[in-house]
Amino acid sequence: MGRAPDNLADVQWLAQCARRLREQWPRVDLAVLEEAALELWWDERFRALPGERAAAAWLAPLSH
Secondary structure: OOOHHHHOOOHHHHHHHHHHHHHHHOOOOOHHHHHHHHHOOOOOOHOOOHHHHEEEHHHHHHHO
């Protein structure tokens, strides 16, 4: 496909991240949560964490 492996998102990471986001927003369409997870994936700070922890870290400011 011509894309470097570094440019491919980890499907398992995305699923874990989207699942954690769904805990916060259970009524939001899953496709929207998956898009949000993908946005987090492109941020190296979040990508360095497991998917669920990345979502939790991103959500942390919302819980204060």
